[in-house]
Amino acid sequence: MRGLRVAACGQMARLLIFLLALPALLRAADWPVTSVDGRDYVPLASVATFYGMGAPARSGAKIFAASGGGKSLQVEVDSREAIIDGVRHWLSFPARLANGAPAVSTVDLRRTIDPALRPDKVAGLRPVRTVVLDAGHGGHDNGARSPYGSEKEFTLDTVRRLRKKLEAAGLRVVVTRNSDTFIELENRPRVANRIPGAIFVSIHYNSADWKPAANGLETYAISPLGAPPSGQDVVMARDRETEAGHALEPVNFTLANTVHHALMGRLPNADRGVKRARFVVLKDAAVPAILIEGGFLTNPTEARRVADPKWREAYAAAIAAGILEYKRLAEQGVKPREKADW
Ligand SMILES: [Zn+2]
Structure with a gap:
């Protein structure tokens, strides 16, 4: 010292x-x-x-x-x-x-x-064998809505595109749903918790009815133990409760950060940041887990983008690229590409 x-x-x-x-x-x-x-x-x-x-x-x-x-x-x-x-x-x-x-x-x-x-110095990174993809919402739960469709449809389509890309890269993919069905939040991370070497990626689209100007992408990892989620000012009693997701908290963050750099480097959307939350799917995941909000269905520009299959294809490609960067980091210690490198 x-x-x-x-x-x-x-x-x-x-x-x-x-x-x-x-x-x-x-x-x-x-x-x-x-x-x-x-x-x-x-x-x-x-x-x-x-x-x-x-x-x-x-x-x-x-x-x-x-x-x-x-x-x-x-x-x-x-x-x-x-x-x-x-x-x-x-x-x-x-x-x-x-x-x-x-x-x-x-x-x-x-x-x-x-x-x-220093993502290459993060402890607990492990080889990625399987990617569990979670299409948000489904069944009676439509999620957010745009003039062009429901969040549950866009998330399912995005997951199907992402699945193809990851499988083409040699990864095993498991999905929490492959049809318009309702799945309880608690049951989604459970799918990944049963699979050794899995990571969990939940796909959502955002909404802010009261603020149509709100736009941009955000990627979530679990908030650190004892810290408030992004957007919550004070520490609440629940923020001090240890959840399954906390065992891998820096790993979760590293997965989120790596994917977020790929999104920001490859897509035109605004950067709302790598954020922290105690979403059920992040709290209950015993494997590295993130949730991505792929733009606002309540924003006219992003609603049109999300409705465009070409944009969803580019979006799925960016997420896949980020996951592959994380895999290289976890398995070979290669520092992931940053926003400016894409
Ligand atoms: Zn959602």
């Missing part, structure tokens, strides 16, 4: 706990931990230095931005929004000023920034 500079004993104790929980970061020269809102925060300048990004390009009171060595990080103080390597992310807790300098919570350093910047 060369270069360690910590002022107070209390801080030292917290620093050591933090480092012990983060063996991969043990060589960090300097991680001064400050308590903000009752949580441990580290300066973003230290984070940028550790990942080889050098001095921040902009480090005003509100915006912290650094890049270098093929990595980039932009964070806004008092916001949970972050741009990491060109795609949007939602932090568990807002960035804050700590001792006058922009800082980020150690939860976000461990659970989002580190796996996003």
